[in-house]
Amino acid sequence: MFDSETFQNAWEIIKTEIPLAIWETFYVTVLSTFFAIIIGLPLGILIVAGDKGRILKISKPVLRVIDVIINLLRSVPFLILMIVVFPLTRLIVGTVVGTAASVVPLVIAAFPFVARLVESSLREIDPNIIETAQSMGATPFQIIIKVMIPESVPSLISNATIAITTVLGYSAMSGIIGGGGLGKLAINYGYYRYQYLVMFFAVLFLILLVQLFQSLGTFLAKKSDKRLKQN
Amino acid sequence: MIEIKNLSKSFVTADGTVDALKNITLSIIDGEIYGIIGMSGAGKSTLVRCINMLEKPTQGNILIDGKDMGGLSTKELRAQRRNITMIFQGFNLLMQRNCLKNVLFPLELAGGKGEKAKQKARELLKVVGLADKEKTYPAQLSGGQKQRVAIARALATNPRVLLCDEATSALDPQTTHSILSLIKDINKKLGITVIIITHQMSVVEEICDKVAILDNGEVVESGKVSDIFSSPKSKAAKNLVFPESEQSILPREENEHHIRVVFNGAVATKTPFIASLAKDKGIVASILGASTKSIGDKAYGNMLLGITADETRIKEAIDYLSKFDDIFVEEVE
Ligand SMILES: Nc1ncnc2c1ncn2[C@@H]1O[C@H](COP(=O)(O)OP(=O)(O)OP(=O)(O)O)[C@@H](O)[C@H]1O
Ligand SMILES: [Mg+2]
Numbered sequence: 399m400f401d402s403e404t405f406q407n408a409w410e411i412i413k414t415e416i417p418l419a420i421w422e423t424f425y426v427t428v429l430s431t432f433f434a435i436i437i438g439l440p441l442g443i444l445i446v447a448g449d450k451g452r453i454l455k456i457s458k459p460v461l462r463v464i465d466v467i468i469n470l471l472r473s474v475p476f477l478i479l480m481i482v483v484f485p486l487t488r489l490i491v492g493t494v495v496g497t498a499a500s501v502v503p504l505v506i507a508a509f510p511f512v513a514r515l516v517e518s519s520l521r522e523i524d525p526n527i528i529e530t531a532q533s534m535g536a537t538p539f540q541i542i543i544k545v546m547i548p549e550s551v552p553s554l555i556s557n558a559t560i561a562i563t564t565v566l567g568y569s570a571m572s573g574i575i576g577g578g579g580l581g582k583l584a585i586n587y588g589y590y591r592y593q594y595l596v597m598f599f600a601v602l603f604l605i606l607l608v609q610l611f612q613s614l615g616t617f618l619a620k621k622s623d624k625r626l627k628q629n
Numbered sequence: 630m631i632e633i634k635n636l637s638k639s640f641v642t643a644d645g646t647v648d649a650l651k652n653i654t655l656s657i658i659d660g661e662i663y664g665i666i667g668m669s670g671a672g673k674s675t676l677v678r679c680i681n682m683l684e685k686p687t688q689g690n691i692l693i694d695g696k697d698m699g700g701l702s703t704k705e706l707r708a709q710r711r712n713i714t715m716i717f718q719g720f721n722l723l724m725q726r727n728c729l730k731n732v733l734f735p736l737e738l739a740g741g742k743g744e745k746a747k748q749k750a751r752e753l754l755k756v757v758g759l760a761d762k763e764k765t766y767p768a769q770l771s772g773g774q775k776q777r778v779a780i781a782r783a784l785a786t787n788p789r790v791l792l793c794d795e796a797t798s799a800l801d802p803q804t805t806h807s808i809l810s811l812i813k814d815i816n817k818k819l820g821i822t823v824i825i826i827t828h829q830m831s832v833v834e835e836i837c838d839k840v841a842i843l844d845n846g847e848v849v850e851s852g853k854v855s856d857i858f859s860s861p862k863s864k865a866a867k868n869l870v871f872p873e874s875e876q877s878i879l880p881r882e883e884n885e886h887h888i889r890v891v892f893n894g895a896v897a898t899k900t901p902f903i904a905s906l907a908k909d910k911g912i913v914a915s916i917l918g919a920s921t922k923s924i925g926d927k928a929y930g931n932m933l934l935g936i937t938a939d940e941t942r943i944k945e946a947i948d949y950l951s952k953f954d955d956i957f958v959e960e961v962e
Contacts, residue, residue: 534786540738624768625725
């Protein structure tokens with residue numbers, strides 16, 4: 399399949415382009431997940447804390463709107479979302495192509511997902527513990543900051559890991575229309591120029607990155623969980 | 630003083646309205662250990678939750694030192710809740726905080742910080758006998774130890790009232806005993822008023838001064854524990870005090886009558902009244918069941934006698950036994 403010349407050729411590309419591509423994928427993923435958490439975490443907290451007015455009094459219509467927006471954004475396929483938000487991307491980044499530009503659609507695709515993950519983490523908390531805090535005179539803000547978040551840290555870390563690996567997948571997909579990184583490399587060389595070896599390596603590094611995030615996430619989640627007896 | 634006045638609470642559920650509490654009136658004096666006992670679903674938890682307004686009463690008032698809990702602003706209520714703390718059957722500790730930080734929690738909520746707060750938390754861990762568990766997480770503690778941490782936590786804000794909702798129901802008898810002793814100790818040393826919710830008569834016997842019996846959302850009887858034990862009047866109270874009378878222990882023969890003898894004080898227990906009944910009246914009684922209990926610093930007991938005789942002889946026996954001091958006699962159907 400590979401004669402030595404194509405092999406040489408491919409190796410050249412791998413050596414010169416892969417390190418940058420890895421870095422681009424890495425930082426886009428981390429940055430996008432970070433912003434998605436900045437937006438998604440408060441939303442998830444609002445949804446749970448506002449539920450039935452148990453912790454925060456939030457009007458039902460407001461909660462309903464948040465819910466609908468999240469569902470709406472989550473139901474648009476990522477590639478289409480990317481095209482739809484082109485105007486916004488241009489407004490924020492100045493261009494729609496390149497690594498930095500892909501952060502915008504990634505954040506918009508990921509924050510509703512993060513909000514749902516946060517919601518599921520926070521719903522795991524024993525309601526009796528929240529009531530206990532209320533019985534001690536905790537304010538809603540104290541309940542969120544001192545009970546809900548700290549008590550669900552292990553679950554939040556696990557879910558952040560799911561979020562980051564999902565964003566990594568999306569970021570590779572964004573390579574099709576202008577995004578940078580390993581996805582772009584795989585598509586440009588593998589799909590358009592039949593350089594399968596380059597594609598193979600790009601995919602290999604994507605897998606390794608997922609493994610890295612996942613192992614790190616699992617490790618941190620376990621380490622942070624004081625409910626486990628062996629700590 | 631805690632005054633519960635005409636308190637009612639109804640829940641609206643999918644299956645209609647549940648009247649969990651119906652027109653409850655109780656007074657609890659400062660420094661008392663007050664028991665509230667009842668079967669499951671009687672409304673005990675709802676009642677304590679109304680006391681600190683975790684549950685808003687449908688009607689009626691809770692007055693603490695004359696101050697109406699229902700009339701407090703959110704801020705005042707939060708401050709008042711530091712004054713009326715609570716422990717639970719499920720302990721409800723923060724699982725991601727170690728023991729010391731669990732005890733620190735209510736202090737943090739109240740704005741207490743730094744070495745002074747820590748010092749206080751350490752002292753409280755010492756009071757509950759867990760000075761060596763500062764850095765241990767709740768998952769690594771036994772049930773009894775968890776409840777001790779919860780008690781230390783409940784004491785952190787120097788409350789005047791401690792509410793205990795089935796605080797010992799998840800514990801074995803021995804651990805229950807040690808937790809109750811701790812609560813009694815705290816009550817004596819710190820003068821904290823304690824309200825104990827339970828479905829176990831043994832808990833009331835062990836530490837309560839007064840008790841209210843809750844049945845189906847109503848207080849059917851209340852008063853000094855010794856009075857209610859020696860002569861329970863309501864059916865719910867009788868069921869709790871004499872659980873064995875519910876199910877007939879032995880199949881009754883024809884003409885066999887059951888007589889309950891309730892006695893209090895050491896004199897009665899030492900009186901050989903069964904023997905003298907046989908000697909003086911020629912009536913033979915067999916003992917179907919008996920239990921003696923020490924309540925407070927006195928011994929109380931009750932005995933179920935079986936006598937096979939006709940109505941007039943039974944009446945004679947009851948009259949005869951009633952003449953003894955401190956004895957209360959009644960026929961059981
Ligand atoms: N939030 C609620 N919504 C609807 N009904 C409720 C609610 N809380 C309690 N109830 C009802 O009120 C009644 C009394 O409940 P409560 O929990 O006070 O009983 P309890 O005496 O504490 O029982 P247990 O010994 O089982 O804890 C029950 O019929 C229960 O179903
Ligand atoms: Mg209950």
